[in-house]
Structures are given as structure tokens and as C-alpha cells.
Amino acid sequence: MKRKLLYGLLGLTLLTLAGFFILAPGMAERDMNRIDGKPLIEVSDEAKALHATLDIVDLHSDTLLWKRDVLEPADRGHVDLPRLRQGNVALQVFSSVTKTPRGQNYDSNGADSDNITLLAIGQLQPVRTWNSLLERSLWHATKLKRAADDSGGMLTRVTDPASLDAVLDARREEDQPTGALFSAEGLHSLEGDADNLDRLYGAGMRMAGLTHFFDNELAGSMHGIEKGGLTPMGRDVIRRMESMGMIVDIAHCSHQCVAEVLAMATRPVVSSHGGVQATCEVNRNLTDEEIRGVAATGGIIGVGYWEGAVCDTSPHAAARAMKHIRDLVGIEHVALGSDYDGAVTVRFDTSQLTQVTQALMDEGFSEDEIRAAMGGNALRVIGEGLVPR
Known part of the structure; x- marks a missing residue:
């Protein structure tokens, strides 16, 4: 009887664990990555005809x-x-997220906790990723490479100007592949060793942002x-990135960090995702002075579609942020x-x-301006940024 009870408890435990590993990751993502269901414009x-002719970059x-x-x-x-x-x-x-703090917020977070460890375990990722931020980024790189290899040419990794040109050339034919460029949401994945940048480049x-939701x-x-x-170390890494052909991303950087990056940059700088203070006064968004600084490097500002970036989820809110950038520094810096x-x-x-x-048409953007904002500007900056020195 005791043995049967033990086996029964063991079986129940295994079923519970199996349910956790099978169901929990998907449930977590459904809860976090949502579409609000409000009416579309x-x-x-x-607009449909114009959209079909664009080279769009996110x-x-x-x-x-x-x-x-x-x-x-x-x-x-x-996204899929x-x-x-x-x-x-x-x-x-495609960015590599390797660590996020518990209770994540826009105001103040320490670096002494991590949500991604439980996710890595729950998703049954390789054990090496459970306690190594570097290995998590390398695993994300492996996932992207496998997807590209298995896509029949429909998803193509972009690592240099030639591979970028190949994607764009192929899109002029009947089949239209999508290029995939690998980035990082914070270089804490270097684990304190700047030489690990070579492993990530390999x-x-x-492209890489320096920080995420905590100081590193x-x-x-x-x-x-x-x-x-x-x-x-941050200054050393920026110099290395510019030399090897990696684009510097200031998203999530403090105001002091942004100012110091812009002061030392010798190549175009990217703010990959966010908004602008002028249309959405959230601390993660760029001030007009910072927008001018990014523009002075020849860089671009990627505008997002969520509340923290544009204070709404309407596409018109995103378009208004893009309009502010255009009016302040020129259409060539909108993305x-x-x-x-x-x-x-x-x-x-x-x-x-x-x-x-x-939404851009509704805000009065011309066809050429829409082409630039939806991808033309990003293609220019990325093409230039991938060239090693």
C-alpha cells in the first residue's frame, strides 16, 4: 500500500512538473506580450498600395x-x-534579453535579482544558460541561426553589407525574404569581460545596447x-564596437550615459526603441537635446507602439512622435x-x-518621408554601421 502511494505521489509530481514545463512558458508570454483589442484605424x-512597395525595418x-x-x-x-x-x-x-529585475519599473531597479533564470529553466533551455548571461545570448544566437537555416531562404541572417544587399535584392524577385539582424538588450551579457564581445560578434x-533596466x-x-x-569598460566597449562594425544602441541608457556616448561616438548611434519626451513625458524617452545629439552622429531614433513609448497604443501616437523628430532634426533620423x-x-x-x-499619411508625411521612416533611414545607418574599420 505504501509503495503504491509513493508511486502515486511520484506520478502526480511528474505530471505537475510536466504541466509546468509545457504550459507555464506559453502562459507567461500570453500574459506579457498582449494586443489590447481596441479598434484599429x-x-x-x-496606404495599402504604398505599404506593399516599402522596405520596412523594425x-x-x-x-x-x-x-x-x-x-x-x-x-x-x-512576431513570427x-x-x-x-x-x-x-x-x-532580434534582440537578446538576458536579465530583468524583479518588480521591473521605469524609475529604480537594482541588479541583484533576475526573472530570466526561472524562464530559462521553465523553457528547458540548455543548462549552461541557467546561470550565465553570456550563454543566454549565445543560445539566442543559435536559435536565430537555426531558424534561418531551416527557413528555406525566407529568413536570412544579416551580418555585413553584402548580406544586407542580398536580402534587398532578393526582395525585388517573386519571393520576399526577411533579413534578421542580431542585437543585445544590454551588454551585461559580457559578464564583466570586454573580450567576450568577440564571442558575441562571432x-x-x-548591434547592442549598453544597458537594460539596471546599472551594469x-x-x-x-x-x-x-x-x-x-x-x-563602457568606453572601451564602445571603441571596440565601432571598430569591428557593431552599432551602438543608447536605448535604456541614463541621461548621463546618453550624453557621454554621443560625445565620444565616431559613427552613427541608434536609439532602437522608445519615444520622445515632447509627446510622451516618460523618463525612458529622449529629450530634444538628446534627439539633436543622435542626429549629429547621423543616427536614427526608433519609435515604439506601446504606452511607455508614446503614451498610448494608437498608431497615431507613434506617428506624432515621429513627426516631432522629423520637425526637430529632419526625416532622415526617424525609424x-x-x-x-x-x-x-x-x-x-x-x-x-x-x-x-x-497613420503617417494621416499626419501629412509625404511618400518619400514614409519610405524613409518605415525603413530607408534604418537601412542606411545599418549598412554603414556594419562596415568594420
Whole structure:
């Protein structure tokens, strides 16, 4: 009797664990990556026709964080290859998220906790990723490479100007592949060793933000405790990135960090995802002075679609932020930065990017300006930034 009871308890425990590993990751993502279901704007035939001719670039998504096949249509989240194709996306930047603090907020976070460890275990990732931020980024690189290899040419990794040109050339033919560029949401994944940048570059990383929601060994975060500037390691890493052909991303940097990056940059700088203080007064968004600083480097500002970026989820809110950048420093510095699959709630997913095209038309953007904002500017900066020195 005792043995049967023991076996029964063991079986129940195994079933509970199996249910956790099978169901919990998907439940977590459904709760975090949401579409709010509010009415979409009506898209005109003119906007649809223009949208079909665009080379669209999104500077930031966190899709690699989650346990699902990016090649298959998903019933959760915001990005997968079928939806990228429906949205006519030419290039998607896939970011590697390796650590987030408990109780994450925009105001003040310490670096002494981590939500991603439980997610890595729950998603049954390789054991090496359970306690190593570097290995988590390398695992995300592996996931992206496998997806590209298995896509039949429909998802192509972009690592240099030639591979970027190849994607754009192929899109002029009947089949329209989507390019994939690998990035990082904070270089705490270096684990305190600048030489690990070579390992990330070797894995295909070509863009990186210095910080995420907490201060790290490179710089202060806008959401950290100290919110300081660049450390000596941070300055060293920026110089290395510019030399090897990796694009520097200031998203989530503190104001002091942003100022110091812009002061030392010798190549165009990117703010991959966020908004502007002028239309949405949230601390993570850029001031007019910072917008001018990014423009002075020849860089671009990717505008997102969620509440923290544009104070709404309407595509018109995103368009108004883009209009402010255009009016302040010129259309050549406007770009898209969705933060899709980044624990955000949005109005539309990547298959519905005609929403942005229509909103820009409604805000009075010309056809040439829409081409530039939806991807032309990003293609220019990325193409230049991938060239090693």
C-alpha cells in the first residue's frame, strides 16, 4: 500500500512538473506580450498600395526570449516569420534579453535579482544558460541561426553589407525574404569581460545596447539606482564596437550615459526603441537635446507602439512622435522600434504595420518621408554601421 502511494505521489509530481514545463512558458508570454483589442484605424487602398512597395525595418523585438518557433505562426506574441511576411518587413532586428529585475519599473531597479533564470529553466533551455548571461545570448544566437537555416531562404541572417544587399535584392524577385539582424538588450551579457564581445560578434551580433533596466559594468541605466555615465569598460566597449562594425544602441541608457556616448561616438548611434519626451513625458524617452545629439552622429531614433513609448497604443501616437523628430532634426533620423515581444501591450502586431503607414499619411508625411521612416533611414545607418574599420 505504501509503495503504491509513493508511486502515486511520484506520478502526480511528474505530471505537475510536466504541466509546468509545457504550459507555464506559453502562459507567461500570453500574459506579457498582449494586443489590447481596441479598434484599429481604417487603412485606405492608397496606404495599402504604398505599404506593399516599402522596405520596412523594425529596430527591436525580443522574440528570441520566448519558447516558440519563429518560423511557425503563433497564437501569442507579436512576431513570427509568417506575420513578418504579412507586414512586408524587410529587416527585423532580434534582440537578446538576458536579465530583468524583479518588480521591473521605469524609475529604480537594482541588479541583484533576475526573472530570466526561472524562464530559462521553465523553457528547458540548455543548462549552461541557467546561470550565465553570456550563454543566454549565445543560445539566442543559435536559435536565430537555426531558424534561418531551416527557413528555406525566407529568413536570412544579416551580418555585413553584402548580406544586407542580398536580402534587398532578393526582395525585388517573386519571393520576399526577411533579413534578421542580431542585437543585445544590454551588454551585461559580457559578464564583466570586454573580450567576450568577440564571442558575441562571432555569433552574429551586430548591434547592442549598453544597458537594460539596471546599472551594469558598462554604464548607468535610466531605470537603475545610480543612473551614472559610462565606466572605463563602457568606453572601451564602445571603441571596440565601432571598430569591428557593431552599432551602438543608447536605448535604456541614463541621461548621463546618453550624453557621454554621443560625445565620444565616431559613427552613427541608434536609439532602437522608445519615444520622445515632447509627446510622451516618460523618463525612458529622449529629450530634444538628446534627439539633436543622435542626429549629429547621423543616427536614427526608433519609435515604439506601446504606452511607455508614446503614451498610448494608437498608431497615431507613434506617428506624432515621429513627426516631432522629423520637425526637430529632419526625416532622415526617424525609424521604427516596436519592442514587440518585449513584455509590452500594443494595438497591432507586425502583420498589421499598414496601421503605421496609414497613420503617417494621416499626419501629412509625404511618400518619400514614409519610405524613409518605415525603413530607408534604418537601412542606411545599418549598412554603414556594419562596415568594420
